């Protein structure tokens with residue numbers, strides 16, 4: 557995992573600097589280089605025969621993970637406190653791989669109603685096609701989820717906070733209810749990252765990340781990570797191997813590079829997001845701020861209890877206003893870009909329509925909803941941009 561060095565008992569920020577690096581194996585280079593390799597050559601027939609029997613210690617086939625891939629996997633697993641991790645080509649692959657690996661025909665799966673949209677579509681189209689029954693549940697249900705668990709329920713899919721609506725789930729209560737009935741818990745932990753929420757200490761069996769977001773951190777990588785405990789890992793590794801789902805070495809290199817600055821970037825994202833969210837919460841145009849880290853926001857107590865930090869993504873509900881006014885606001889932004897994939901260094905703002913997909917719960921916040929990603933710009937500049945935008949909104 558961390559080579560010959562003893563990294564026990566260190567702060568996560570220190571670990572993010574040191575995990576997954578082995579200069580002694582790479583001519584002293586600080587970073588694990590990009591290993592581009594499909595073919596692995598063997599010196600003798602005996603060595604090739606041993607590899608064919610699974611008896612070789614080194615990688616024997618490029619697809620099964622060269623050091624750039626395995627160092628990232630080991631670093632993220634250690635950082636989050638999981639048994640092992642798998643790198644996959646996208647965040648969406650990370651959310652769907654455990655569903656496919658752990659559910660079988662006849663099973664019942666519970667999925668949170670605030671789940672990332674494409675994960676939901678995978679459940680509705682593909683899990684159902686494979687004979688898996690899917691029920692959506694209220695993100696606020698906590699221990700109440702026990703009432704929905706059937707004898708056939710094998711998985712509970714969670715995501716906290718929801719990436720459009722920001723409900724915080726009581727993950728320990730959900731996990732206790734699921735485990736009492738023999739079901740496993742998957743968490744989409746993209747918002748909090750391995751630094752913000754220690755999944756395995758809260759009862760999660762499989763934690764998944766769109767590393768595309770904060771781990772990459774520069775809006776130029778598509779990558780997913782699946783981190784699992786010891787009991788869930790073998791089935792995930794089996795499917796990862798059998799479907800050939802490994803990530804590219806170049807993308808893993810960029811994620812390892814992103815990991816080194818993750819604690820520093822997240823501290824800035826959180827501080828700036830809190831400043832901007834607090835400012836927005838005082839504006840007459842804003843009905844509600846959906847940011848669990850903000851005192852007084854929904855879910856704040858749960859966030860405070862379970863999370864180590866917040867990141868830069870949150871929502872706001874505007875007071876009722878015609879669509880044209882929202883368009884006037886968004887079309888004229890100077891710094892905030894409009895785009896869906898967040899977690900980079902730059903700020904974003906988009907309208908969202910959570911009510912279009914919900915089935916278990918109604919989403920009726922009383923006005924248009926915007927989602928903001930607060931990047932690494934100076935927050936005063938972002939606030940000036942938003943102030944001008946709100947003036948266009950109210951004009």
Ligand SMILES: *Cc1c(COP(=O)(O)O)cnc(C)c1O
Pocket residue numbers: 646647648649651672715719744746747765766767768769778779780897
């Ligand atoms: C973006 C995102 C994903 C998917 O990540 P991609 O790399 O874009 O496929 C999954 N879950 C959440 C919560 C996300 O925000």
